[in-house]
């Protein structure tokens with residue numbers, strides 16, 4: 001027997017599963033196809049810049065990351081509690097007034113939101129933070145939920161659409177309202193942050209909590225059967241249980257009874273510049289509904305570590321996987337940035353473009369039934385598509401899979417659980 005449990009994939013779900021198994025004294029091994037841990041949460045160092053593989057943030061209120069990560073060691077740097085929105089009347093700011101009450105009066109004349117919109121948003125934030133744990137919100141789309149709460153159409157289109165399209169990586173706001181309530185609760189009760197080492201440091205931090213040699217990198221799993229994992233090299237590994245912790249489509253390839261929801265794609269483009277036109281550590285949204293950009297920011301204004309000392313990093317998010325070459329996309333993005341910030345944009349240097357095919361699983365109403373664990377004995381599955389599509393959801397799913405594996409191994413050992421003991 002090579003290992004009691006073999007976990008396929010060392011993303012946040014696989015790492016969290018391994019951590020929970022090892023905490024219970026169960027021997028496990030992670031087999032990862034790529035050259036590093038983290039899956040979608042990885043950071044590349046390129047010419048002195050930290051490039052997250054797609055713009056991401058840590059919401060410090062996430063229960064799973066609070067449980068497993070040492071925030072002090074990660075050296076977190078926070079965003080301004082609000083957003084800057086580019087509209088047909090230029091940039092306008094929207095602040096979370098519960099955190100920055102002094103901003104309320106200066107923003108009173110903002111054209112993005114009416115006073116009623118602001119009151120409704122405050123009511124919604126306080127409602128989601130007070131909803132008792134376990135009580136489910138309604139399972140309608142985000143757009144239906146916003147309209148039912150009578151937010152003005154201008155506020156929906158200029159703020160909610162780019163903001164939540166950036167969170168759920170889909171522009172139609174057809175994600176379930178339950179996810180909106182979860183995410184809004186996290187935004188409202190914690191900070192939005194980047195770790196000094198880049199988002200990938202979350203995964204590396206989790207990996208350091210595992211026993212030495214728990215992870216085998218550069219080893220793609222080709223096939224899986226009960227108690228047997230075959231690698232691309234032809235090597236066969238034996239075990240008592242397998243956990244599929246890959247993205248849904250790959251889990252489905254390995255074990256067809258593991259269903260996968262469809263995924264949203266996203267493209268992230270990085271530039272460097274000598275001076276950021278916006279100095280605040282703030283998220284910038286495209287409230288115009290036109291052009292390729294959905295959201296952007298200057299990560300080095302949030303954490304200096306993201307850029308070398310004489311430069312700033314620019315991160316631009318484009319939803320989907322636009323047709324055409326990276327060069328054509330960069331030209332279109334640069335043209336839009338120029339209309340926002342002026343000719344200074346011409347001097348910005350393109351660093352890299354990341355096109356991410358399986359960025360986030362779709363979470364439409366009733367999405368919970370779309371991904372389902374395989375029905376094969378000894379084979380388990382986890383990943384963000386079983387929970388909320390987020391770092392928190394991936395980690396929660398990994399921990400839950402570990403509990404199921406531990407129960408099954410205990411049962412197969414003939415152990416009696418405390419609940420059933422006479």
Ligand SMILES: Cc1cc2nc3c(=O)[nH]c(=O)nc-3n(C[C@H](O)[C@H](O)[C@H](O)COP(=O)(O)OP(=O)(O)OC[C@H]3O[C@@H](n4cnc5c(N)ncnc54)[C@H](O)[C@@H]3O)c2cc1C
Pocket residue numbers: 008009010011012013014031032033034037038039040041053054055056057058059219220221222245246247250266268356358359360382383384385389390391392394
């Ligand atoms: C651009 C972008 C922005 C995001 N923004 C946020 C955000 O701001 N906040 C947030 O909380 N979440 C965000 N997310 C979502 C979050 O990153 C994911 O939900 C989470 O990381 C998923 O983790 P996972 O372990 O389920 O899957 P993955 O990270 O996809 O891990 C799967 C792993 O399995 C490996 N693998 C696949 N097939 C095989 C095989 N055959 N053999 C061996 N290994 C295999 C892969 O290489 C990978 O390492 C974002 C995601 C993206 C892409």
